[in-house]
Amino acid sequence: MIPWCAAAAIALCAAGLYVGFFVAPTDATQGESYRIIFIHVPAAWMSMFLYLVLAFWAGVGLALNTRLSAMMASAIAPTGAVMTFVALWSGALWGRPTWGTYWVWDARLTSELILLFLYFGFMALQAAIDDPRRADKAGAVLALVGVVNVPIIYFSVKWWNTLHQGASVSLTKAPTMAATMLAGMILMALAFWMYAVAVTLVRVRAIILERERRSDWIKELAPGA
Amino acid sequence: MVWGGWSEFWAMGGYGAFVWGAYGVTVAVLAVEVWLVRRRRRLARDEAARIRRRGA
Numbered sequence: 001m002i003p004w005c006a007a008a009a010i011a012l013c014a015a016g017l018y019v020g021f022f023v024a025p026t027d028a029t030q031g032e033s034y035r036i037i038f039i040h041v042p043a044a045w046m047s048m049f050l051y052l053v054l055a056f057w058a059g060v061g062l063a064l065n066t067r068l069s070a071m072m073a074s075a076i077a078p079t080g081a082v083m084t085f086v087a088l089w090s091g092a093l094w095g096r097p098t099w100g101t102y103w104v105w106d107a108r109l110t111s112e113l114i115l116l117f118l119y120f121g122f123m124a125l126q127a128a129i130d131d132p133r134r135a136d137k138a139g140a141v142l143a144l145v146g147v148v149n150v151p152i153i154y155f156s157v158k159w160w161n162t163l164h165q166g167a168s169v170s171l172t173k174a175p176t177m178a179a180t181m182l183a184g185m186i187l188m189a190l191a192f193w194m195y196a197v198a199v200t201l202v203r204v205r206a207i208i209l210e211r212e213r214r215s216d217w218i219k220e221l222a223p224g225a
Numbered sequence: 226m227v228w229g230g231w232s233e234f235w236a237m238g239g240y241g242a243f244v245w246g247a248y249g250v251t252v253a254v255l256a257v258e259v260w261l262v263r264r265r266r267r268l269a270r271d272e273a274a275r276i277r278r279r280g281a
Contacts, residue, residue, distance in 0.1 A: 021234075022226050032238035036247045043251070082258050090247040097243050195255065203262045209269035213276050 002201050009194035016187030024180040036094040037181070041169075042189035044087035046196055047115060048150050050080035054122070055147040058140035070136035071211070073143060074126060075204035079196050081119035088112060099163055107156035108164035111149060118146040132211055 020038040027034040054076040061070035091109070092102040103109065122139050129135035152159075157166045169175045175182050228234040237244040 022228075025226055026238065031240060033240035033243055035237065035244050039247060039251050078262075079258065082254055086251045086254060089250050093243040093247040097240050199258060199262050202266050206262070206266040206269040209266075209273045213269070213273040 002198050005194045005198035009191050009198060012187050012191035012194060016184050016191055019180060019187060020184035024184050030098055033097040036090050038184050038188045040087060040090040040094055041185055042192040043083045045189055046192045047080060047084040047087050048153055050076050050083060050196060051150055054080060055143045058143040061136055062140040071204055071207045075200045075207055077119050077123050079199050084116040084119060104163050106162040106164060107160040108162050111153040111156050114149055115153060118149060
């Protein structure tokens with residue numbers, strides 16, 4: 001499954017960048033600077049989506065005491081942090097030419113920064129506790145408390161007056177952007193998704209081996225495990 | 226979208242530093258993550274194999 005996801009990520013990324021840079025037209029008001037959208041929006045979507053998946057697995061692990069679900073949560077966190085960082089970084093470089101500033105303490109940007117700290121906090125907390133089972137439980141509580149931040153990020157542009165624009169794409173309305181721009185963005189979002197799946201699955205395998213290497217079933221596996 | 230040559234493409238209508246700054250750092254961060262996660266898997270495999278040889 002990992003090679004397939006990795007191949008899909010590369011193919012979708014190539015297609016998305018082609019559409020984004022060679023098909024989608026120049027934006028009427030923002031010129032070429034808007035082309036940052038093809039990484040900014042997919043990364044921002046993934047940063048929130050991955051947190052929900054992380055919290056889901058953490059919650060399952062807490063409720064059912066299943067080790068693998070807690071390991072899934074641990075495996076997602078670094079990739080979620082990467083996506084959040086990419087969203088913030090690309091947003092800063094997009095904000096400078098369009099808003100005149102790299103950063104502003106408005107609701108959308110601040111809540112996304114809090115998301116980055118939630119990922120860091122989750123990883124730091126797990127790393128600080130020696131007993132993996134206790135680390136899983138503590139991390140799960142943090143992840144579940146932090147999940148309240150995701151709807152805050154998502155709806156921040158509606159609830160508060162922010163510099164950040166509202167959603168251009170939603171489930172209930174027709175998208176307010178050119179079809180080719182949207183196509184490039186969707187392709188890149190799928191690429192980031194496949195990337196996240198591939199990287200997370202590699203990491204969860206490593207975590208399983210790290211934690212269970214003294215158990216009998218790991219020892220019975222072929223060397224290629 | 227038709228670009229008038231590569232220099233126009235890299236210039237991005239004067240926003241080259243912002244566009245390529247965003248894409249460049251993204252590529253770098255993802256590349257580092259892929260490298261780290263593959264390294265972690267390799268180390269975990271090696272360690273598991275070492276324990277298996279010693280314990281069996």
